[in-house]
Amino acid sequence: MQPMINKKTLCAAVIAVLLIIPCMTVFTSASAVDTQRQVSLAIKDVPLADITFSAYLVAQMDGEGSLTVSDAFADSAIELNEDTDIAQLSGSLVKYVLKNKITADATAVSDKLGAASFKRSDLKQGLYLITAQRVVKDGKTYCVSPFMASLPYIYENTVHYDVIADAKFDLLPSIDLYTVYKVWSDVGVEDKRPQSIDISLYCDGEVYEQITLPHNGAWKYEWKDLPSDHVWWVEENDVVDYSFSVTEKGSSFTVINTYTGSYPPPQEDIPSTGQLWWPVPILLCAGLVLIVCGLIRRKSSV
């Protein structure tokens, strides 16, 4: 299963800004990371004060900048190699953290100036998942996108031990309509589909409701009036011979099942849409011929 989190924006803002504090930053060659150096992370452009940020150490970093998945995320099935798009990991990792109730390694609270800073003493060198608490104010929910932060950050052969990131956020209605659509990718083998499938709606890592599709004949279901200061996502129970993926657009999830079984040989003919009429004239003629022959025979034998 490849669950994805419900966010109003695509998750994973990569660390964007490298504003270096001159008196505190030492540049070194990118070929070596000073593992004794402390690292820091500050987040700016936070829309509100008193938003709590949490940092989860996903992987430790060694002196050459290589990452090793930490114990807390050992079962998360993430892969960290050259081909990994680290920025895209935050969505699945947030769900992992919520479902497994992982404790944050560090927290920070935003101030009135829109900045939040983690304590240096709480941070180790490594790859962090940064999440933010959703806050409701004046009927709107402030949702800061989770992102991945590499501390230190290695950019263009330079190691930056003090990192500043821009917060990206969305304003959501305080309650919202969430919709799940079911799409089948199985042209030609539609009869292989199960009669129904079960989908679970998760809220902050706990199952909120399990539904069955189709619902009233439709491959769609709506949850109304859900508070948007929680993290919502859907997961599907395994379907035999189908793989599963979820995409998100706005407050809707699209669950896609792609057939992975064997396909039958292609149809040889377009289905027949005619009736069996051609024998009728043949049978009529044959019957008449037989009757005539019979009459002739009778006459000749008289």
Add this chain to the structure above:
Amino acid sequence: MKKGTVLIALGIAVILSALGLTVYNLYTADRAYKDASDAFNKLQDIIPANDQIVLPIVKDEGEPNEDKNEDEIDNTPSTEASDGDLNGEQTQALPDYFLNPNVDMPSYRIDGFKYIGTLEIPDISVQLPIISRMSYSRLRKAPCRYSGSAYTDDMIIGAHCYENFFAQLKNVPRGGQVKVTDIDGNVFVYQVIAKESVMKSDVEGLKSGQWDLSLFTCPSVVNTDTRIVLRCERIYPLIKNQ
């Protein structure tokens, strides 16, 4: 004399079998039409009414579509006010299929058969339900969806050439209109652009051409080697006829 009697008896039996086959075919067609009509009426009861769409449809320019070149037809789904726009007023939100066209058409079960909506062809007085998936047993009940979806503009529907099904399909004129209504009450109006004949073995030919809607059947009761195919393009916008 006996031989002559036997031949006559045999001849009568053969003729009776021809008559029996004729009666069976007529009964099957009649039974199919009754079942289809019942299903159509039941669907009419459950499908939300949409009296905004009245056939024939005219385009914004007020000109009826006659001999319209297919290249001139705008196949872009309308998401502007013209979708449901009556007398300049926005009347309805975008339907679900606009947001997610790949979701399969909803269905409604009647007597064990799943129907995805109704089909109307005014030029040949056809009003029939559409069964979700095609099989030989389902074809004996109603027209069936062979492939595709109204939402993705690639639907192919086939039906038997029963008198009250698709027997008169060949008589639908170019420019004639076809209306499909799904279970949610979404209406799709198409215009006939072309008629083709494909060999029964030409499955790829049937699916080719990127037509919004194709209807097929056997061209006659004796010709089962080919299929006549009506090719249609969806008409936009959906506006009420004056």
